[in-house]
Amino acid sequence: MIKITIIDRNDKEHQVDAPTDMNMSLMELCKAYELPVEGTCGGMALCSTCHVYIQSAHELAEMGEDEEDMLDQAFFVEDNSRLGCQIRLKDELDGLIVKLAPQAE
Secondary structure (H helix, E strand, O other): OEEEEEEOOOOOEEEEEEOOOOOOEHHHHHHHOOOOOOOOOOOOOOOOOOEEEEOOOOOOOOOOHHHHHHHHHOOOOOOOEEEHHHOEOOHHHOOOEEEEOOOOO
């Protein structure tokens, strides 16, 4: 288990336990803790309803082409934007801090 801090859209911090032995994504973790992440496409990088901002200095796996393409179409994209469905939970992410991106209106 690792610890991840998720900052919701009201700036409330949620420190959660995250298993690293289940090949779970950050999006699935948010849904498990009933945080407001839709994950409409089911984790296929076909929507941006799991858009997050990486707030810590962790090195993440390189962004794939599908994720880049989806973020090109998303709202409120920043340099630290990622799709939660594309971030797999692993031991190296202990202490990760993310903020949920605003929802598109």
